[in-house]
Amino acid sequence: MALTLYVDTERWRAHIKSVLGAFPGLVPVAKGNGYGFDNVRLAEEVTRFGANLLAVGTTYEAARVKDYFDGDLLVLTPYRLGEDPVPLPDRVIRSVSSVEGVRGLVGARVVIEVMSSMRRHGVTEDDLGKLHSAIEGVRLEGFAIHLPLDRTDGSDAVDEVTRWMDLLRGARLPLHTMFVSHLKEEELGRLQQEYPQTTFRVRIGTRLWLGDHDATEYRGAVLDVTRVAKGDRFGYRQQRTSSDGHLVVVAGGTSHGVGLEAPKAMHGVMPRAKGVARAGLASVNRNLSPFVWAGKQRWFAEPPHMQVSILYLPADVAPPAVGDELVAQLRHTTTHFDRLVDRR
Structure with missing residues (x-):
């Protein structure tokens, strides 16, 4: 006798396929309890539909799912100097939200997060000048911006991303890849049209796995x-x-x-x-x-x-x-x- 999660697998996978089609280059997210499915199950699903990158919440989650997914793993929690070391393969990419963090990961693959209106973590505009020398010691995979879900002030998500794109470009920092969260399909299209030389990769968890409630x-x-x-x-x-x-x-x-x-x-x-x-x-x-x-x-x-x-x-x-x-x-x-x- 148990608490059971029943999954209409065909319907669930059809929804996943529709989201993947709407967001080319989508980065699936598997973190916490795996959105109710368990991270191992989601890692197996990601392997099944052939994504080359999977985002996880922590280094501990990366260590758990690495044997179930052969592609690259992006750890979303930013690196902090002095954190407990977790043995991980070279295919793991670390998020970094400070200049000090970049300098502490010499030789590593990193994604640098910028400070969004979430005000959670990220490098600031004042940090950009210091990044030139810092990124020489790492393998930069791109920049990232984590946007809020609601915009009660009526602001536009594309405008926020655009502001940071212009700041990064003005600081002569590489803009080959930008990871974004909480963008609509139409908003992503606008950004890709405005910045055709940059690859935008949307990180999606809830909408991908839980978008079809039935x-x-x-x-x-x-x-x-x-x-x-x-x-x-x-x-x-x-x-x-x-x-x-x-x-x-x-x-x-x-x-x-x-x-x-x-x-x-x-x-x-x-x-x-x-x-x-x-x-x-x-x-x-x-x-x-x-x-x-x-x-x-x-x-x-x-x-x-x-x-x-x-x-x-x-x-x-x-x-x-x-x-x-x-x-x-x-x-x-x-x-x-x-x-x-x-x-x-």
């Missing part, structure tokens, strides 16, 4: 169903049931990511009102689970355990049987499955 589905197997009467005690904290019903034990707990949620940016009155309502319910131990039965998301009876969750079903809802599977509405990037099943 190609995947999580399901948790029902392990036990217990009838309860109003006032019965149950669970770790021995709470009392508020009414007659059933307790349903389903595969999927905190070790799988069930009940764990990343903070969300809320825009507008309605999303904020819903957030306040959820917080109010949580304060009285009312938490909606991701599991669906009889057309509705069901309430946790108590906080999820490590490997299972206990749900409460009111008496007027016919319970599932042991062995049934409940659809689980889970966030891919925070979920770890027990097994993955390809539906072909």
Whole structure:
């Protein structure tokens, strides 16, 4: 009995193919939990469709997937002086976001990230003059810019990239390749037309692997169903049931990511009102689970355990049987499955 990720493999791969066709030279990204699929599985998929470069989040991820992908690996986390050494092959390319970092990687293959409006990391305009001597000691694979997802100020992504292209060109730095993130197909076309001598390579993760929501589905197997009467005690904290019903034990707990949620940016009155309502319910131990039965998301009876969750079903809802599977509405990037099943 398990929390299972079901994949409509043909449909999933058709979506991947469509994204690859829209972004020539696309650099697939496999990091974290592999967008819910596991990085090894994604490395095998990248090998399958023949990309020559795979981006990963950290050196540790590069060390794990290097035996499953024969092409070049781009580590997205910038190199820092004094970081723990991880044995990696020469086909690994390091991202660098400072002049000091470039100088610390003599002989290595590097991509230099510039500071975007993300304000996360990157070399600044003031650093460009120092890069001339620094890059003489490395094998420069290109520059990179990581753009924000939302532009609430109405600014244009192409304008931001263009500004940096002009700065780099004005500093007489090599512009043979620019790695970009979070660009639309039309925006990429505009840049390629304006700078025909530069190869633009878009790094894509979420849209590539998770762009077709209906190609995947999580399901948790029902392990036990217990009838309860109003006032019965149950669970770790021995709470009392508020009414007659059933307790349903389903595969999927905190070790799988069930009940764990990343903070969300809320825009507008309605999303904020819903957030306040959820917080109010949580304060009285009312938490909606991701599991669906009889057309509705069901309430946790108590906080999820490590490997299972206990749900409460009111008496007027016919319970599932042991062995049934409940659809689980889970966030891919925070979920770890027990097994993955390809539906072909």
